[in-house]
Structures are given as structure tokens and as C-alpha cells.
Amino acid sequence: MVLLLGSIATFSFGQDIDKILNAKEVERIEKTLSSDEMEGRATFTRGNDKAAAFIAKEFKKAGLKTWNGSKSFLQSFSMVRTKTDSLSVMLDGVAVAAKSVILITSQPELNINQSSGYEKVSIARGSVFATEAAKYRNPTKNYVVFIDTSFASSFPRLQPRGASFKNNNSVIYILTPQDAKIFSVYAKNTLTEQKLQNVVGVIPGKSRKNEYVLFGGHYDHLGIRGGKDREGNPITDSIFNGANDDAAGTTAVMMLAKYFKAINNNERTLVFAAFTAEEIGGFGATYFSQQYNPADVMAMFNIEMIGTESKWGKNSAYITGYDKSDMGKMMQANLEGSGFTFYPDPYTTQGLFLRSDNATLARLGVPAHTISTAKMENPPEPNYHKASDEIGTLDMENMARIIKSIAISSAGFVSGKQTPSRVNPADVRR
Numbered sequence: 051m052v053l054l055l056g057s058i059a060t061f062s063f064g065q066d067i068d069k070i071l072n073a074k075e076v077e078r079i080e081k082t083l084s085s086d087e088m089e090g091r092a093t094f095t096r097g098n099d100k101a102a103a104f105i106a107k108e109f110k111k112a113g114l115k116t117w118n119g120s121k122s123f124l125q126s127f128s129m130v131r132t133k134t135d136s137l138s139v140m141l142d143g144v145a146v147a148a149k150s151v152i153l154i155t156s157q158p159e160l161n162i163n164q165s166s167g168y169e170k171v172s173i174a175r176g177s178v179f180a181t182e183a184a185k186y187r188n189p190t191k192n193y194v195v196f197i198d199t200s201f202a203s204s205f206p207r208l209q210p211r212g213a214s215f216k217n218n219n220s221v222i223y224i225l226t227p228q229d230a231k232i233f234s235v236y237a238k239n240t241l242t243e244q245k246l247q248n249v250v251g252v253i254p255g256k257s258r259k260n261e262y263v264l265f266g267g268h269y270d271h272l273g274i275r276g277g278k279d280r281e282g283n284p285i286t287d288s289i290f291n292g293a294n295d296d297a298a299g300t301t302a303v304m305m306l307a308k309y310f311k312a313i314n315n316n317e318r319t320l321v322f323a324a325f326t327a328e329e330i331g332g333f334g335a336t337y338f339s340q341q342y343n344p345a346d347v348m349a350m351f352n353i354e355m356i357g358t359e360s361k362w363g364k365n366s367a368y369i370t371g372y373d374k375s376d377m378g379k380m381m382q383a384n385l386e387g388s389g390f391t392f393y394p395d396p397y398t399t400q401g402l403f404l405r406s407d408n409a410t411l412a413r414l415g416v417p418a419h420t421i422s423t424a425k426m427e428n429p430p431e432p433n434y435h436k437a438s439d440e441i442g443t444l445d446m447e448n449m450a451r452i453i454k455s456i457a458i459s460s461a462g463f464v465s466g467k468q469t470p471s472r473v474n475p476a477d478v479r480r
């Protein structure tokens with residue numbers, strides 16, 4: 051039920067906001083998203099599809115529009131899982147062991163050499179491996195990457211965790227003591243195409259329709275798992291419900307959608323995105339970021355793990371990459387006198403700015419930051435990426451206050467009065 055009608059021109063953040071953004075509503079959505087019914091919401095599973103359908107139903111109920119006139123709130127796309135059946139790599143006439151080769155490809159067959167048009171690059175001894183490797187994450191052309199053997203221990207990290215975009219460029223990583231002038235790579239792969247989906251809803255802007263403000267969170271989680279947990283203890287409850295990671299952020303996105311639709315005074319277009327496949331490589335956000343011109347996105351609020359108290363206690367959260375744009379400062383200024391504080395991320399050594407879906411947009415220059423309360427020092431908070439990330443560990447009242455504070459802090463962006471500075475993509479490196 052819509053409680054506030056469109057005729058309200060100015061909105062006071064008094065009791066009215068509580069009618070939509072309250073602990074009871076947090077609990078209703080959280081309960082559904084983190085229930086065993088959703089089977090831990092792993093990408094490519096039935097549970098993930100169920101969660102997407104639930105979010106889409108809620109977007110519809112809230113009265114949102116679909117993205118770009120699409121028939122559905124589900125933004126579907128295909129990815130390909132690649133299994134290499136046979137592989138032969140030669141460098142200057144010498145065969146390379148299969149364990150020294152990693153293929154990122156969605157081609158059924160690769161048959162290439164130094165004259166096939168693949169760009170030859172190398173990660174030399176002494177370079178910063180993670181920074182160099184990140185350059186080939188979403189390749190704009192085909193690459194052969196020679197990696198110095200001094201990086202042998204980091205090399206396995208290049209192994210794809212999930213799948214590749216269909217028809218994406220290929221990257222061939224080869225661990226070798228020296229670059230080769232003459233090389234050949236032959237591989238035969240079995241491909242399995244799988245569909246996945248983001249859930250995207252829109253509230254068109256009243257005047258600045260082509261300026262977007264995004265609210266996002268990822269609805270996928272780790273699914274059903276056995277074996278041992280992070281600390282080596284046997285797993286007894288096999289469903290990883292991900293109540294905090296990131297049913298909490300998804301809940302916030304859904305509630306903000308309902309709230310902004312009800313107050314109905316946004317001059318800019320608001321886009322609400324529940325991303326898939328964050329946990330296996332951020333593919334949902336990557337696909338989403340290719341559907342528009344990043345220059346049109348004025349700000350992105352990515353919401354991740356806001357279910358527990360931050361290190362400063364209640365009524366506070368932190369913003370990652372605080373110094374990469376002035377968005378955080380503006381948000382905090384908009385909250386002046388509210389008793390709520392957004393702090394700069396206190397765990398900068400953990401690289402959180404680059405560890406969630408905001409990074410995909412930040413790399414394109416968008417002021418895109420993650421809002422979180424999770425204690426992420428080493429070791430991180432006790433339920434992180436464990437089956438014990440259950441609804442009972444969340445503080446619904448505090449979550450409601452955080453969501454309200456995001457709404458209030460975003461008011462200037464939504465109205466078009468405030469525009470944060472752009473992130474410098476050169477500043478966004480692993």
C-alpha cells in the first residue's frame with residue numbers, strides 16, 4: 051500500500067518516513083530473502099531464481115518501471131562455463147605444462163600463434179601482480195599474458211571462479227621464466243551456457259531523466275555447501291543464508307525503491323538494482339554497467355552488509371573509497387543534526403572499495419561507493435561467509451535507521467541539487 055501520495059512536494063523526515071522505512075518491513079523482506087527456501091541464493095541455482103522472482107514482484111508492487119521499457123524487471127544475460135578437454139601450448143618450440151596455463155575464454159576451440167592478432171603482454175618480475183592482472187579482467191581485446199615464474203604462487207588466483215560472458219575476448223595466461231617470440235596454443239573446450247539475471251527497477255526523473263542515481267546491492271550468496279568452514283570446522287548447517295551478505299543490502303534497495311516511489315519527487319531518474327553473481331566475480335554489475343553510458347550516472351549507493359552494528363556502535367556506518375570522490379562528505383553533510391554518522395572506511399588495508407559491485411562503476415569514473423557496517427579487519431566478523439550468517443544475528447531497528455539515513459543523505463542527489471565529483475579511474479586499482 052502506498053501511504054504517501056505524489057502531491058506532497060516537500061517531504062519532512064519525521065514520522066512519515068517511518069511508515070515506509072521501519073524495522074517491521076526490514077524483517078519481512080529479510081525473512082524471505084534469507085529463508086532456507088532460497089537455498090543460499092547461489093548464482094545459477096533455483097534458489098537464486100526464486101530470490102530474483104521475489105525482488106521483481108516487490109518492485110512491481112511498489113510501482114516501479116522496468117529498465118528501458120523491458121518487459122520484465124529481470125535483466126537476463128548469458129554466461130558460459132568453459133571446461134578445457136585438451137590443451138597444448140608451445141613456447142619457442144618447448145611444450146608448457148598444463149598447470150602453467152590458465153584460459154579465460156568462451157570459445158569452443160582456440161588455435162592461435164604469434165600471428166593470430168592476440169596482443170602479447172607480460173607481467174614481469176618485480177611488478178605489482180594484482181594491479182597488472184586486473185588489467186585483463188574484462189578484456190577489450192584478445193591477450194596472451196606471459197607471467198614471470200616469480201609469481202608462481204599467485205598464478206592460480208587467475209583461475210576463473212565462475213564463468214565468462216558469452217562472446218567475450220579470450221585471455222591466455224602462461225607462467226614462464228621468459229617471453230616467447232614464437233608460440234602456439236591449441237585448446238578444445240566444452241561450453242555450457244547458463245542464464246542469470248539482475249533485477250532492475252526504475253523511477254523516471256521528473257526533469258533530469260537522463261541523469262541516473264543508482265541504488266544497488268547483490269542478492270546472490272554462497273548457496274549450499276558442505277565440508278569445512280573458513281576456520282576448518284566441519285559445516286553442519288549446509289545452507290549459507292547470507293542474511294547480512296547481502297540480503298541486508300538487497301532489502302535496503304527494495305525499501306528505498308518503495309520509499310522514493312511513494313514520495314514521488316525525484317528530479318533525476320532513480321535506478322534500483324539487485325545484482326547477481328557478485329560472489330563469483332561481480333558479473334551482474336559488470337553486465338549492468340554495459341547497458342548505459344557511465345557518464346550519465348551521477349552517483350551510486352552500493353549497500354553491503356548493514357545488518358550488524360559498526361565498530362562505532364548503532365547509528366553509524368562507513369563508506370568505502372571515501373577520499374575517491376566527495377560523495378561521502380556530501381552524504382554526511384546532508385545528515386547534519388540527525389544523530390547518524392557516515393565514517394570513512396576504517397579497514398582501508400582490506401581493499402573493500404574494490405571488493406564489491408561499486409568497483410565496477412568506479413572503474414568507469416562513477417562516484418560509486420559501498421555503505422557497510424561489517425567489521426572487516428582480519429579476521430572479519432564471526433559470521434562472514436559462514437552458514438551462521440542468519441537473520442537472528444541482525445539488528446532490524448539499526449538497519450531501518452541506516453536505510454533511512456541513506457534516504458536522507460541522498461536527497462540532494464535525487465533532487466539534482468548535488469552532484470558528487472567523479473572518481474578518477476586511474477585511482478581505482480587493485
Ligand SMILES: [Zn+2]
Pocket residue numbers: 268295296328354355
Ligand atoms: Zn557481499
